[in-house]
Each structure stands twice: as C-alpha cells, then as structure tokens.
Amino acid sequence: MNNVQHNLNHIRQVIDTTAQQCGRDPKTITLVAVSKTKPVTMIEQALHAGQVHFGENYVQEGVEKVIHFQSQDLVQRPVWHFIGPLQSNKTKLVAEHFDWIHTIDRLKIAQRLDAQRPQHKSPLNTLIQINISDEESKSGIEPKAMLDLAAEIVKLPHLKLRGLMAIPAAEKDADKQFAIFQEMHSLFLYLQQHYPDIDTLSMGMSDDMTSAIKAGSTMVRIGSAIFGERLKQA
Ligand SMILES: *Cc1c(COP(=O)(O)O)cnc(C)c1O
Numbered sequence: 001m002n003n004v005q006h007n008l009n010h011i012r013q014v015i016d017t018t019a020q021q022c023g024r025d026p027k028t029i030t031l032v033a034v035s036k037t038k039p040v041t042m043i044e045q046a047l048h049a050g051q052v053h054f055g056e057n058y059v060q061e062g063v064e065k066v067i068h069f070q071s072q073d074l075v076q077r078p079v080w081h082f083i084g085p086l087q088s089n090k091t092k093l094v095a096e097h098f099d100w101i102h103t104i105d106r107l108k109i110a111q112r113l114d115a116q117r118p119q120h121k122s123p124l125n126t127l128i129q130i131n132i133s134d135e136e137s138k139s140g141i142e143p144k145a146m147l148d149l150a151a152e153i154v155k156l157p158h159l160k161l162r163g164l165m166a167i168p169a170a171e172k173d174a175d176k177q178f179a180i181f182q183e184m185h186s187l188f189l190y191l192q193q194h195y196p197d198i199d200t201l202s203m204g205m206s207d208d209m210t211s212a213i214k215a216g217s218t219m220v221r222i223g224s225a226i227f228g229e230r231l232k233q234a
Contacts, residue, residue, distance in 0.1 A: 005048070007225060018214065032202075036058060081221075094124075096118055110159060126160060127202055128163075128165070168180045188201040205220070205223065
C-alpha cells in the first residue's frame with residue numbers, strides 16, 4: 001500500500017470514529033481530498049483507493065487535472081471542487097470544468113458562473129463562503145449578508161445552492177475552535193430553514209477536522225494529511 005492509500009484509510013477511520021463518538025452517521029460526511037500542488041500520479045493513487053471528491057485551489061492547475069482525468073478510462077469519474085479564491089476573469093474555466101464551487105462571496109461571480117455554465121452540464125453546486133473569524137484579509141461574506149446573497153443565488157438557474165463553507169482562522173485553543181465551528185453550524189441551520197434543500201456545510205481541514213465534524217460539518221477538505229506537506233504556501 002502506498003502512502004496516499006494509507007493516509008486515506010487513516011482519515012476515513014478518523015471520520016468514522018469521530019462521527020460515531022457524537023452519534024452521527026459517517027455517511028453524512030463527505031471527504032474532499034485537496035490535491036492542490038500535488039501531481040496527477042498521487043490523484044491516481046487516491047482514485048484507485050476509491051476516493052471520489054477532489055479539491056483544487058488554482059484555476060489553471062485545477063483545469064489541467066480535470067482535463068487529464070477526462071481522457072482516462074475510469075470506473076468512477078472524479079468529482080471536482082473549486083475551493084480557492086476566484087477572480088472574475090477566471091470564472092469561465094471554473095464554470096466549464098468543475099462540479100462544485102466553495103468560495104462564492106460576491107453576486108457578480110455567481111452571475112458570471114451562471115451565464116458561463118455549459119447548457120449540457122448539471123447546475124454548478126455552490127457554497128457561500130462565510131468569513132466566520134471576521135479577519136480583514138480573508139475572503140468570505142459577513143454572516144449578516146448571507147441571506148441576501150442566498151436569495152439572489154437561488155434565482156440563478158445554472159447554479160444550485162448547496163450550503164456554506166468556511167475557513168476559520170487557525171486557533172490553538174480547541175474549545176474556541178469548536179465554538180467557531182458551532183457558530184457556522186447555527187448559520188447553516190438558519191439558512192436551511194429558508195432553503196430546506198441545502199445539505200452541505202463545508203468545514204474542517206487536516207488540523208481541525210475532528211472539531212468540525214463534532215460541530216456538524218458535512219464536508220471536510222483534507223490536503224496535507226492525505227498527500228503530505230506542500231512545498232509552496234497555499
Ligand atoms: C489547502 C486547503 C485545504 C486543505 O488544507 P490542509 O491543511 O492541507 O488539509 C482545505 N481548504 C482550503 C480552502 C484550502 O485552501
């Protein structure tokens with residue numbers, strides 16, 4: 001067994017155990033393997049280990065990987081999540097190649113993706129990114145702006161609003177970290193009251209996935225714990 005497969009098995013075990021500890025069904029938690037900066041050979045290893053969902057941060061790099069795997073004869077087609085910041089001049093590539101976008105924080109970007117989504121594809125699964133730690137430098141909208149943006153996104157026929165995403169600031173104190181994830185979960189439940197279809201709360205990375213799952217995450221985005229540390233800061 002190679003490292004990627006070994007790490008994937010371990011992460012799946014952590015998800016199962018954590019979910020069981022808090023009385024959740026592990027099947028309600030989707031694992032997105034974040035393959036940014038990592039070669040297609042590693043993605044192949046993950047695919048062979050049954051991994052389906054992959055996350056990429058950089059448009060050009062991500063699109064190259066999507067296209068690479070389109071030409072392969074695979075039992076299970078990978079599902080591609082765009083999880084990086086998105087500028088308006090790159091929306092077309094995301095609309096054409098990805099299955100999910102996690103980082104919507106402006107209506108303008110959502111409208112462009114809607115207009116550019118190819119007709120033959122199913123609607124682009126969309127998450128609103130919330131700036132939950134209120135940091136000036138990070139992307140995401142303030143919680144109080146969430147409902148207005150959601151109301152506009154649900155009008156767009158080629159997007160499907162699925163829920164929320166957050167990248168909380170790194171926090172050493174586990175209780176504080178958990179409290180922030182709980183805040184996100186409350187926002188998620190609040191949005192669900194307005195839009196009962198939404199089903200996805202994307203939060204939790206290599207260092208904080210167990211807190212995120214305990215607080216109600218339905219989608220964890222795991223990079224370094226599967227593929228190893230990244231060289232460039234990303
Ligand atoms: C890089 C990245 C991840 C994965 O981070 P790890 O700490 O390597 O697990 C998850 N989400 C986003 C948005 C990222 O940019």
